[in-house]
Amino acid sequence: MCEEPPHCNHFVVRKKRFCRMSVKPGDRFCGEHQPAGATNDDKIRIVCPLDPKHTCYAHNLRKHLKICNARPGAAVAYIQQGVNLGDAPEDHKSLSEFSTSEIVTVIGRINKIFEEFLSDQVTGNFRGHSVVEAELAKPEYGDKSKKHLKQASAILDKLDAVSGSASIVGVTKHLCGDATDLALRCLLNVSSVKVGGLTMTFCCHHRCRWGAYVGKDFFNRVGLTKPDFEMMCGMSSWATCGTGLSREKNQIGGTVEGNERDKEIGVTRSQKEELGRRAKALLNWGRLQFLEGLGFECRLHYYVEADVSLENVCIVAKNKTS
Numbered sequence: 024m025c026e027e028p029p030h031c032n033h034f035v036v037r038k039k040r041f042c043r044m045s046v047k048p049g050d051r052f053c054g055e056h057q058p059a060g061a062t063n064d065d066k067i068r069i070v071c072p073l074d075p076k077h078t079c080y081a082h083n084l085r086k087h088l089k090i091c092n093a094r095p096g097a098a099v100a101y102i103q104q105g106v107n108l109g110d111a112p113e114d115h116k117s118l119s120e121f122s123t124s125e126i127v128t129v130i131g132r133i134n135k136i137f138e139e140f141l142s143d144q145v146t147g148n149f150r151g152h153s154v155v156e157a158e159l160a161k162p163e164y165g166d167k168s169k170k171h172l173k174q175a176s177a178i179l180d181k182l183d184a185v186s187g188s189a190s191i192v193g194v195t196k197h198l199c200g201d202a203t204d205l206a207l208r209c210l211l212n213v214s215s216v217k218v219g220g221l222t223m224t225f226c227c228h229h230r231c232r233w234g235a236y237v238g239k240d241f242f243n244r245v246g247l248t249k250p251d252f253e254m255m256c257g258m259s260s261w262a263t264c265g266t267g268l269s270r271e272k273n274q275i276g277g278t279v280e281g282n283e284r285d286k287e288i289g290v291t292r293s294q295k296e297e298l299g300r301r302a303k304a305l306l307n308w309g310r311l312q313f314l315e316g317l318g319f320e321c322r323l324h325y326y327v328e329a330d331v332s333l334e335n336v337c338i339v340a341k342n343k344t345s
Contacts, residue, residue, distance in 0.1 A: 028045040028046070029048075030043055030044065030046065031043070031044045031053040031056055032051045033053070042056055055078075066081070067080070067081045067082075068080055071087065071091060073088065074091065074093035106212060107209045108208075108234070108235060109205075110235075112232065112234045112235075115232055118253075118254055121253075126288055127288055127289065129251050130288070132246070133298060136247070136305060137301040140305075140308060141304050141308055144308070145336060146322065146324055148177075148181070148324040149326070149328060150177060155173075155176035158172050159173070159176070174196065174332055174335075177326040181324070181337060181339045190218055190219035190220075191213060191217070192219050192220050192222075193207075193218065193221035193223065194221065195221075195222075195223045196224050197226035198224075198225075200227045200229070200230025200232070201232045203226075204231070204237045207221075207237050207313070207314070208237065211317065217342065217345065219345040220341040221338070222337060222338070222340075223337060224326065224335075224337040225306075225307055226334045227334075228256055228260075228303050229257060229259050236309065238308070238309020238313050240312065241309040247305075252306075258302040259303045261295040261296055261299030262296055262299030263299070304323070307338065308323070311340075314338070318342060320341050320342075321338060323337070324336070324337055
C-alpha cells in the first residue's frame with residue numbers, strides 16, 4: 024500500500040480544516056500557503072499584492088499577477104459596481120448593543136404599527152403547481168428534499184398572477200437578508216423593458232441592513248428610525264429561534280424559562296416568537312410600500328405551512344399597467 028503524501032499544515036479558518044493540498048518532501052506548506060519570507064532554493068516568497076491571504080515567489084510575481092484568482096476582472100459594459108446597493112453601507116448595531124429600555128420602546132412601536140397596518144394583511148395561499156407533482160411523488164426523496172419541492176411548487180403557483188405579461192417577471196426563493204432589497208433594485212433598474220411583476224420569498228431578516236433596505240420611506244412615515252430598524256432586525260430572529268430549545272427538546276415537547284435578558288424586557292418565549300414575526304412583517308411591509316409607490320399591486324402571502332418552512336412569507340406584485 025502506497026503511503027499517503029503529506030498534506031499542507033495551513034489551517035483554513037473559513038472551512039474549519041487544514042488545507043488538503045500535498046506538499047513537497049521536507050516542506051510543511053503547499054505553494055499557495057508558504058509563509059512570507061520563506062525560501063526554497065534561494066527563492067523568496069512574498070505576500071501576493073492582490074490577496075494577502077496567500078504568497079507567491081518574488082521572482083515569479085509578474086507571471087503570478089496574470090493568473091492569480093484575485094486579479095480584477097475585465098471591465099464590461101453591463102456591470103456597474105454598487106448599482107443595486109442603495110445608500111452607502113453604514114455601521115450596523117446588533118440587538119445586544121441596545122439597552123433594555125430601548126428594546127422595550129421598540130416593542131411598543133412594533134405592536135402599535137403592526138396592529139394599525141398589518142393585523143390582517145398577510146393571507147394564507149397554500150397551493151401548488153402541477154409541474155412539481157411528479158417530483159413530489161418520487162419515493163427516493165426524503166422529508167427535507169420534499170420541503171424544498173413544496174416551496175418551489177407554491178412559488179411557481181404565485182406566478183399565475185404575473186405570468187400573462189410579456190415583460191420581465193422576477194422570481195426568488197429565500198434570498199438572505201438585504202439580498203432581497205438588492206434584487207428588487209436590480210429588477211427595477213431595468214430601463215429597456217417593462218417589469219411585469221415579481222414573486223419573492225423572504226429569509227434571514229436579521230441580515231438586513233439600513234443602507235440597502237428599500238422600505239426606508241415607510242419607516243420614516245411611521246416614525247421608525249435606523250436604530251429601531253436595527254433592533255427589529257435582531258428581534259426578527261426570535262420568530263425562528265425564540266423557543267430557546269434544541270431540536271431534540273422541541274420534538275419531545277420540552278420547555279425552558281426565559282433568560283435574564285428576557286425577564287428584564289418582560290417577554291415570554293411565545294411573546295418573543297410573535298414579536299419576531301411582527302418585526303419580519305413590518306420589514307416586509309416596507310418593501311411592499313416601496314413597490315406600491317412604483318405602481319405595483321402587491322400582496323403578502325403565507326405560501327406554505329410553517330412546518331414546511333418558518334420562512335414562509337412571500338410578496339406577489341403585479342405592474343398595474345401590464
